[in-house]
Amino acid sequence: MTDSFVFKGRAWVVGDDIDTDMIYHGSYLPLTDPQEMAKHALEYVPGMEDFTDRVQPGDILVAGRNFGSGSSREHAVITLQYNDVAAIVAESFSRIFYRNAVNLGFPILEVAGVTRAVETGDELEVDANTGRICNLTKGTEVQGTPLSGLEKEIMTSGGLFNFLKKDMQTAE
Amino acid sequence: MGQTFAQKVLARKAGLREVEPGQIVTVQPDKLLTHDNTAAIARIFREIGVEKVARPEISVIVLDHVVPAATEGHARNHQQIREFVREQGIASFYDVGEGICHQVLPEKGHALPGYLIVGSDSHTPTHGAFGAFAAGIGRTEAAAVMATGEIWLMVPHTFRISIEGQLQKEVYAKDIILYIIGELGADGADYRAVEFTGPVVGELTVASRMVLCNMVAEMGAKIGVAEPDDKTRAWLNGRSVAGFQEVFADPDASYERVIEYDVSGLLPQVAKPHTVDNVVPVTEVLGTRIDQAFIGTCTNGRLEDFRVAAQILGGGNIAPNTRLLILPASREVLLAAVAEGTLTELITAGAVVLNPGCGPCLGAHQGVMAPGEVTISTANRNFKGRMGCKEAQVYLASPATVAASARAGEIVDPREFL
Incomplete structure (x- = not known):
């Protein structure tokens, strides 16, 4: 990976089991414009109702266990991407959310213990290449599991879409 | 290996x-x-x-x-x-x-x-x-x-x-x-x-x-x-x-x-709002008032589910001020339930029959809830807002528990209707 996979930004910390209805509610599924989808990010997460008003480009979402559980809806990734959230760091991800993030080229990182190490508003440096998280506010570090192999290739291509295009061009 | x-x-x-x-x-x-x-x-x-x-x-x-x-x-x-x-x-x-x-x-x-x-x-x-x-x-x-x-x-x-x-x-x-x-x-x-x-x-x-x-x-x-x-x-x-x-x-x-x-001693189970793992035996939520009961979905919308419901309703009616929604998982299930008379029994008891599909389960249409309302459902998810309203509550249970609760107007133990 390149330096473009190192992110510096403010943290937003949410809890465990943040499901896809909380991230992007089912009633907005008919929306197709990502900018419109972006208006409803985290709307059903208690305490995060005004997230879309306050989030700044480059902010980093820090979540507990099982982030993105529930539906297979890709909107849950897109809504965060289009708020210019730089990356999601979670104790663990639900598997379809994880796949969707990889396939949409959205940087994610599994880091055990991260919710104990970070508070909302802390300044973080996330290195998706090495899996290292530096909490610049607290002067602490935590180590996560970086992507590898095919997942990493897809992610660094900017997602499955670009990965396939590249693949097909090579094939031609 | x-x-x-x-x-x-x-x-x-x-x-x-x-x-x-x-x-x-x-x-x-x-x-x-x-x-x-x-x-x-x-x-x-x-x-x-x-x-x-x-x-x-x-x-x-x-x-x-x-x-x-x-x-x-x-x-x-x-x-x-x-x-x-x-x-x-x-x-x-x-x-x-x-x-x-x-x-x-x-x-x-x-x-x-x-x-x-x-x-x-x-x-x-x-x-x-x-x-x-x-x-x-x-x-x-x-x-x-x-x-x-x-x-x-x-x-x-x-x-x-x-x-x-x-x-x-x-x-x-x-x-x-x-x-x-x-x-x-x-x-x-x-x-x-x-x-x-x-x-x-x-x-x-x-x-x-x-x-x-x-x-x-x-x-x-x-x-x-x-x-x-x-x-x-x-x-x-x-x-x-x-x-x-x-x-x-x-x-x-x-x-x-x-x-x-070992499930020998297992009681009927209920998942309380708003996560599916918030599970207790039905005996812990007895008497919880319900507005709506829903039997259907890809989890429990099959013939055996409607048979159990009809059996529990036993020719009686659902409770006043309670709505019972029935949603067969497919045309085949619907036809079978019609042919054997199960659906007639449920309709007679006061149920509303919806066409095969996902229906109220994901809150997009049919049976959407109002703030403060409670549904007991045979579906697989009870996330906050799942049935279309953030201020509503969804309990998950078996078709037997849902049917028994529809009959009583509150969550009850289906074993009472044996």
């Missing part, structure tokens, strides 16, 4: 002798399931720049999420899907009214033992009840499967869950799986394959095995599977046109966890 079910299916599909958990393989699925999200998937497919779907014969498209269309937006969406189906020559297309994808696939012979099925719906593991490896995927990768005919999958670790003992009367597969999810937690089987085994699984009907496999998604699992047996073969007999090869885990397969549950 022996191989688990997941290892064997994925190794075969990847053309390898064996595969290890954690390994990523590229495989050609036997079926690709998509539903109302096919319009969005088709848009991504077109953007990839491929003209024709690589393997149209594996594509199965079922309109089920918001059917018939609730708004012009939904109608346009359905229209785009019908156009895509025509343009691409996709034969296995099931339009409005056929049923929920997870019921229609097996009924039409698309979910077979040993098959590798991927679907752009999180409850795709339902098809594991037929001995298939069936996993949910996202939209972009569904479009990629259309473009290439292939997908990357990680070989999962496996939990083997053995269900032992003897179920009490009025305790069902739904109670078993709610109990297990309560024990393991909403992420208790993240990324894992779950093999269901043991005498109780053997005794369950195929429809009940579908309940177990359907709900593994609620503990994060990639797939759930029940071994095919004579019941599976009898169920599939006459439906399937394609040949299939049953796959069984090796007796010496290596499991990450082997868990045994």
